[in-house]
Amino acid sequence: MRISKEPEVRKREIADNAMRLFCEKGYEATSMKDIARAVNVVPGLCYNYFKSKYELYEYAITLYADECITPLIDILQGEEESLDAYYKKIVAVFIRNDGKEKYHDFFHKDGNQLFHKQLEIIMNDKVQPYIENFIVRLNKKGQLKVEDPKSVSRFIVYGQSPIVNDDALTPKEKTDKVMSIIKLLLK
Incomplete structure (x- = not known):
């Protein structure tokens, strides 16, 4: 089931999960797929908000x-x-x-x-x-x-x-x- 969220809410959710994973696994060992999995979305959705893992990191x-x-x-x-x-x-x-x-x-x-x-x-x-x-x-x-x-x-x-x-x-x-x-x- 697809859950629609406001763009800023979704961006924040992605950023929070990314930082949590960076803490657990390290920045280099964390992929956009890992982040998408943690947010329970497809990787493409993360790329709709952030062009790269580094751009996501800068936002976070x-x-x-x-x-x-x-x-x-x-x-x-x-x-x-x-x-x-x-x-x-x-x-x-x-x-x-x-x-x-x-x-x-x-x-x-x-x-x-x-x-x-x-x-x-x-x-x-x-x-x-x-x-x-x-x-x-x-x-x-x-x-x-x-x-x-x-x-x-x-x-x-x-x-x-x-x-x-x-x-x-x-x-x-x-x-x-x-x-x-x-x-x-x-x-």
Whole structure:
């Protein structure tokens, strides 16, 4: 029996199953046939949505990046009374989510460093403008006096990655290190 689904629902279903299989079998060992089988559709249907396995992967990684950074973006766009209130919310969200992300195991698996680097770049590129706007907004309110919000936001976003991605550190250790640097930059 054929089940018809909205295109975005079907695309998401295909992407979720593909990422699950990439986690289980590895990217290289997973075929479009495997993905179609997991979704319970014919392979041609997957190709209606994605020209290749790599295009499917790019779609899935972008969805995942959005899911990971949305809580941070929501905080950055909020209206808190103080800079410390923002810091506390960001730390709480990070500690609650670190290592528990949907596809954490795939991106942190030995041999998947390039996939992880792709994810890191996508996430950083997406979140950097929000941090820049955050700094500009707090400058206007008189809570910050950052002369070059663009450069500082870039330094914060791209500079924190090695610390945030260091699995030898606990989430608390990561936030302590990153937040102490951010506080120095945003004085």
